[in-house]
Amino acid sequence: MGAMSGQARLSVVIPTHETRDLVLLCLESLDACSPISAGLEIIVVDDGSSDGSSESIKSRFPQVKLLKNEHAQGFSLAACSGLDKAEGDFLLLLNSDTRMLRGSLDALLKRLRHHSDLEIIGARLLNPDGSGQWSGAAFPTPLWLFALVSGLGALRGEFLARNRPSSPRGAGEYPVDWVSGAAMAFRREVWEQVGPFEHSFAFYAQDLDFCYRAHAAGINSVLLPEFRVYHEHGGTVRSREGAVDSVEPEKLWPDLLRFVRMHSNPRRADLIRRLMRCGALMRLAVRICRGRLMSSRDRREWRRDTESFRRAAARLSRNAASS
Numbered sequence: 001m002g003a004m005s006g007q008a009r010l011s012v013v014i015p016t017h018e019t020r021d022l023v024l025l026c027l028e029s030l031d032a033c034s035p036i037s038a039g040l041e042i043i044v045v046d047d048g049s050s051d052g053s054s055e056s057i058k059s060r061f062p063q064v065k066l067l068k069n070e071h072a073q074g075f076s077l078a079a080c081s082g083l084d085k086a087e088g089d090f091l092l093l094l095n096s097d098t099r100m101l102r103g104s105l106d107a108l109l110k111r112l113r114h115h116s117d118l119e120i121i122g123a124r125l126l127n128p129d130g131s132g133q134w135s136g137a138a139f140p141t142p143l144w145l146f147a148l149v150s151g152l153g154a155l156r157g158e159f160l161a162r163n164r165p166s167s168p169r170g171a172g173e174y175p176v177d178w179v180s181g182a183a184m185a186f187r188r189e190v191w192e193q194v195g196p197f198e199h200s201f202a203f204y205a206q207d208l209d210f211c212y213r214a215h216a217a218g219i220n221s222v223l224l225p226e227f228r229v230y231h232e233h234g235g236t237v238r239s240r241e242g243a244v245d246s247v248e249p250e251k252l253w254p255d256l257l258r259f260v261r262m263h264s265n266p267r268r269a270d271l272i273r274r275l276m277r278c279g280a281l282m283r284l285a286v287r288i289c290r291g292r293l294m295s296s297r298d299r300r301e302w303r304r305d306t307e308s309f310r311r312a313a314a315r316l317s318r319n320a321a322s323s
Helices: 020-033 053-060 075-085 104-114 142-150 153-163 188-194 206-216 249-262 266-291 296-322
Strands: 010-016 041-047 065-069 090-094 098-100 119-126 174-176 183-187 220-231
Touching: 010 020, 010 075, 010 104, 020 041, 020 053, 020 098, 020 104, 041 053, 041 075, 053 065, 065 075, 075 090, 075 206, 090 104, 090 188, 104 119, 104 183, 104 220, 119 206, 142 249, 142 266, 183 188, 183 220, 188 206, 206 220, 206 249, 249 266, 249 296, 266 296
Parallel strands: 010 041, 010 090, 041 065, 119 220
Antiparallel strands: 090 183, 098 220, 119 183, 174 220
């Protein structure tokens, strides 16, 4: 892709925390799509990393604008600081564990330049092996939240059918209620009208909340199949204590409940909390029973993950006091 001089400019904002190798791969993929020196503005917000991320970025990509937080402030505040500093007419928020596929920036910019509607555009996210990944969805329903927390296979069909158009194909946009913040683009006017991201979330649901507020303001969200991005799902959390299958339930479940409380009346929010709590206890009961049938070698990791779910369930109980 050629230089952007004389055209509306795209600013890419990448928050990172202790993901040096991943963020370098992300920057390499962007440079391959559109050389950074050709006018693409890239802002990396190093949120208190101690792994040498800033030094490596300065050395290998001196054109990148680097913002450094001495202490970690969390994803939302890091993302907001980068988006506020961005100078482009179009803004793209990227996770540090993503890699842009060739042609994707062209497709995104074509969409932004040729459609003046205010909207939020999500990428077609792909796993490293090329398979489709959760990219956008309908807003959560109580049944969806129960299915997520309980892990019940009987509800898997409804869970996926309503909330996981994981890999839309073909040309043209695919309307959804919200798109993943792993690769989310919008015009500056959208950010000025809907932003900033809510910083009270521990780690998840900022994208969900942002799209919900945009929807209330009449701004739609779409997935663009031609805008393709590899996403190392959970790459930023996999090594953390409490992570289960690249997700931290102790943060995810309370964050989803926090979203419900922000946009529901107290009575409905408490009913949903009780439903989620019930689902969590069901999951724990099943895991305890299955764990007793395992060999001692397999039981250690199973018990570790069960403890993560137990702490997450306890968070749902403690949340009752804040309702």
